[in-house]
Amino acid sequence: MRFISWNVNGLRACxxxxxxxxxxxxxxxxxxxxxxxxxxxxxxLALPGYExxxxxxxKKGYSGTAIFTRxxxxxxxxxxxxxxxxxxxxxxxxxxxAFWLVCVYTPNSQDGLRRLVYRMEGEDAFRGxxxxxxxxxxxVLCGDLNVAHQEIDLKNPESNRMNPGFTQQxxxxxxxxxxxxxxxxxxxxxxxxxxxxxxxxxxTAARDRNAGWRIDYFLVSHRLRERVAEAFLCPEVFGxxxxxxxxxxxx
Numbered sequence: 001m002r003f004i005s006w007n008v009n010g011l012r013a014c015x016x017x018x019x020x021x022x023x024x025x026x027x028x029x030x031x032x033x034x035x036x037x038x039x040x041x042x043x044x045l046a047l048p049g050y051e052x053x054x055x056x057x058x059k060k061g062y063s064g065t066a067i068f069t070r071x072x073x074x075x076x077x078x079x080x081x082x083x084x085x086x087x088x089x090x091x092x093x094x095x096x097x098a099f100w101l102v103c104v105y106t107p108n109s110q111d112g113l114r115r116l117v118y119r120m121e122g123e124d125a126f127r128g129x130x131x132x133x134x135x136x137x138x139x140v141l142c143g144d145l146n147v148a149h150q151e152i153d154l155k156n157p158e159s160n161r162m163n164p165g166f167t168q169q170x171x172x173x174x175x176x177x178x179x180x181x182x183x184x185x186x187x188x189x190x191x192x193x194x195x196x197x198x199x200x201x202x203x204t205a206a207r208d209r210n211a212g213w214r215i216d217y218f219l220v221s222h223r224l225r226e227r228v229a230e231a232f233l234c235p236e237v238f239g240x241x242x243x244x245x246x247x248x249x250x251x
Contacts, residue, residue, distance in 0.1 A: 001249045004028040004234075005103065005142035005216060007199070007242035010037040011066075015045070017239035023047065026234070026244060029070045032092075034105035034144045036064035055079065057089035064089040065103045065143070071096065080129045085122050093133070098251070099224070100133045104143035109164040116169060123173040131180060138221035140249070141182065144199075144242065145217050149174050149184070152194055153214040155206075165215060182219040185231035185247055198233055199242045207241075218247040227251065 004026050008014040011033065023031060031050070039056055050068040055078045057063040073094035079086030094101045104126065109116040133139050147170040151157040160166040178184060190196065197212025206212060218231055230248040237243050 001030070001251050002028045003030045003032070003101075003140065003142060003218065003247040003249070004244050005032040005034070005144075005218065005246070006244040007034040007105065007144040007216060007240060009035050009240040009242065010061075011045075012038070012043060014239045015043075019239055020047070022237050022239060022244070023068075026237070026246070028068075028246070030094075030101055031068040032101075032103035032142050033066040033068075034064075034103065036066050036089075037061050038064055053092060053094065055089040055092040058087045062088065063105060065092040065105055067092055067094055067101065067103050069094065069101075073101075080125055082125055085125055091126070091129075099137055099221075100139045102130065102133070102139060102141045102143075104141065104145070106144060106146040108146050109167065109170065111164070113162075113164060113167065116164075116167065120169060120173065123177075127173075127177050127180060130177070130182070134181060134221050138224045139182070139219075140221075140224070140247070141219040142217065142245070142247070144215060145174065146215055147171060147174050148213045148215055149187075152192075153197075155195075155197070155211040155213070165213065177219070181222050183222055183225040183228075185218045185220055185225070185228050186214070186233070186245070188225055188228060189231050196233055197235070198245050202241050210235075216242055216245045218245060220247075220249075224249065 075095040077093040090105045092103045148154040198216035200207035200212040229250045234244040
C-alpha cells in the first residue's frame with residue numbers, strides 16, 4: 001500500500017501549479033493533504049477512483065485537511081472530539097480493518113512563539129487521542145508536524161534553536177510521542193540521511209539552496225514498522241513550499 005502526504009499551502013493555488021499531474025504521477029492508495037485552505041463548496045475536484053473526505057476550518061482560507069482514498073473506510077472521524085482543538089480542521093481519521101489512518105496539520109507556534117502554549121496543550125491531547133486509537137489497532141500517522149526533530153532535520157540548526165519548529169519544547173513533544181510507541185519511518189530506514197527536507201521558506205528562495213527543514217512525516221505504531229518497505233521524500237515535486245512525502249507498507 002502506498003501513502004502520500006502533502007501540505008499544499010492552499011489547494012486552489014496548488015491546482016494551478018500542476019497538482020493533478022503530480023497526484024496522478026504519485027499514484028497513491030491514500031493521498032493526504034494539509035493546509036487545504038478551503039470551505040465546503042468552494043472547490044469541485046473529482047479524481048477518478050478516489051473517495052474524498054474533508055475537514056474544514058471554521059475560519060475561511062485557513063488550515064484544513066483532506067484524504068483521497070481508493071479504499072472505502074469503515075468509519076471517519078473529524079477532529080479529536082475536543083471543541084477547543086477542533087475548530088481549525090487539523091485532524092482527520094479514517095478507520096480500516098487493520099489500521100487507523102490519521103492526517104494531521106499541527107499548529108505552527110508562530111512568530112514570537114505566541115501559540116506555543118496552545119500548541120503544547122494540543123500536542124498532549126493529540127498524543128492521548130493517538131494512544132487511544134493504538135489501543136484498538138495500529139496507527140499510520142502522516143502530516144505536517146511543524147517540527148524538525150533533530151539537528152539533522154534542518155539545514156541551520158544553530159541559528160534556529162529558538163524559532164518556531166525547532167524549540168526544545170516542540171522537539172521534546174515529538175520525542176515523547178515516539179517514545180509512547182511510534183516510529184519515524186523515514187529515520188527508521190534512512191537514519192543518516194542528510195540534506196533531506198520537505199519544506200523550504202519562500203522568503204529566502206531557500207529551495208534553490210536546499211536550505212530546508214524536514215517537518216512532514218509518516219509515523220507508524222511500532223508493531224507496523226516491520227511492514228515499512230519504503231519511506232521517501234519527493235523534492236522534485238513543486239506546487240507548494242512543502243514537497244510530498246511518502247510511505248509504502250507491505251501488506
